[in-house]
Every structure is written in C-alpha cells, then in structure tokens.
Amino acid sequence: MYLCSPQFNNMKFFIDTANLAQIQEANELGILDGVTTNPSLMAKEGIKGTDAIMKHYRTICEMVDGPVSAEVLSTTFREMVEEGEQLASIHENIVVKIPMIKDGIKAIKWFSDNGIATNCTLVFSAGQAILAAKAGATFVSPFIGRIDDSSWDGVTLIEQIVNIYNAQAFDTEVLAASIRNPLHIVRCAEAGADVCTCPLPSILGLLKHPLTDLGLEQFLKDAKSMQ
Ligand code: G3P
Numbered sequence: 001m002y003l004c005s006p007q008f009n010n011m012k013f014f015i016d017t018a019n020l021a022q023i024q025e026a027n028e029l030g031i032l033d034g035v036t037t038n039p040s041l042m043a044k045e046g047i048k049g050t051d052a053i054m055k056h057y058r059t060i061c062e063m064v065d066g067p068v069s070a071e072v073l074s075t076t077f078r079e080m081v082e083e084g085e086q087l088a089s090i091h092e093n094i095v096v097k098i099p100m101i102k103d104g105i106k107a108i109k110w111f112s113d114n115g116i117a118t119n120c121t122l123v124f125s126a127g128q129a130i131l132a133a134k135a136g137a138t139f140v141s142p143f144i145g146r147i148d149d150s151s152w153d154g155v156t157l158i159e160q161i162v163n164i165y166n167a168q169a170f171d172t173e174v175l176a177a178s179i180r181n182p183l184h185i186v187r188c189a190e191a192g193a194d195v196c197t198c199p200l201p202s203i204l205g206l207l208k209h210p211l212t213d214l215g216l217e218q219f220l221k222d223a224k225s226m227q
Helices: 020-028 039-044 050-063 077-088 102-113 126-135 144-149 154-168 182-191 200-205 210-225
Strands: 012-016 034-036 068-071 094-099 118-123 139-142 173-176 195-198
Touching: 012 020, 012 200, 020 050, 020 200, 034 195, 050 068, 050 077, 068 118, 077 094, 077 102, 094 102, 102 118, 102 126, 118 126, 126 139, 126 154, 139 154, 144 154, 144 182, 154 173, 154 182, 173 182, 182 195, 182 200, 195 200
Parallel strands: 012 034, 012 195, 034 068, 068 094, 094 118, 118 139, 139 173, 173 195
Antiparallel strands: none
C-alpha cells in the first residue's frame, strides 16, 4: 500500500495520462513521482475490457516507481469495494480512485480501514475535501482547471484546502488535478499542494524561457570560437 511519507514534503509530480509513451518521457526526466488516470484518459488510449484495463495498470506500475491512481467504474458501495480490491491486487502502488459521492465516501472509509490507499476524485469544494479527509482518503483531487473553466479560481481552492488540512492536522494529501498549464503548477507549488498531477505539455512547459534559449545560443557560439 502507498503510504504518505511525512519527511517527503516538497511537491510531488505525477503525470495525468494513460499514454505509455508520455509516461515514459516524463519518467526519463527523473522527476516523476507517480501517475494518475481516469476513465476518459484510459478510453482515449483505446483500452477496453477488464483484462486490458488490469494489464495496462500493471504496465504503468512496472514503469513508474510511485503511486498509480486507478479509478473505479462503478458507483455503488459494494461494487466500488469489489472493484477497488481487484485494482489494488494488481500492484502495491495502486491507489484506488473513488468519486466524491455518498457511496464513494463510504467506500473510502472502508478502504482506509482495510489498509488500501485511495484518491478521492471530482472534488470542487472545501466541504467535499473535509469529508474525504474525514473518511481517510490518502489523496484528495480538486480539479482546478475545471473550476477555472467556470470562471472561479481553482488555485484558491487548493489554498483553502491546504489551510484546512493544516489547521485540522488531516493526513490526506492535496493532489491538484485538472492542471492545464505550467502556471497552474507554479501556483499550486506556492499554495502548498502536496502533489500536482499534470499533462506532459504542462510539465515540459516549465522548461521554457526565451532568455534561456538565447543565452544558450550565444554560449554555444562563443564555445565554437574557443575551439
Ligand atoms: O484526472 C483528473 C483530471 O486531472 C482531469 O483533468 O483536464 O480533464 O479537467 P481535465
């Protein structure tokens, strides 16, 4: 089971995709701490059927040494428990991703009591985040990009949840999701998010600065004159 490590308190980088090539590219950077997926991301890769789903998660777990969120496809307590147990049996790094619904909270509590890590997804308010933490979720996933899409500020929600969790000493990690650009990552780091799960272009976007490119061009030119 994935356990939070209190000594590891700089923001972790997860990649938010089910695409193996992108996971590989991010992993090769050496900065990847985990992976998150969701049914839309899995469907985008053309993965169909229980066997293919299980196989895909196993492959991801073998590629990346860190938590891998695998989302349940059911919405009732019993089915989520059954499905989550099956997902958790794939690999010790699997984190069962559960939607923020009434039965989801019951399932998170059940998994927490049974030593299985969870990621409570589709979180859009501080109240939902409190409930998820109270049920014992390992991670809570506020969707900041989708909040921005509805003309609110998603990062403000991250700040609010971080403050509440600190004030209440909840162990649940704040996993900023629905990241759309490099600035989201910078602002989530400022806000004290424990984890940022990002699409590959947002991670690579952190590299970009025109003065770096111009500076390197000049250095390489001058280096040639030295040879
Ligand atoms: O994994 C959930 C989340 O990151 C979804 O992102 O861009 O579909 O809002 P997005």
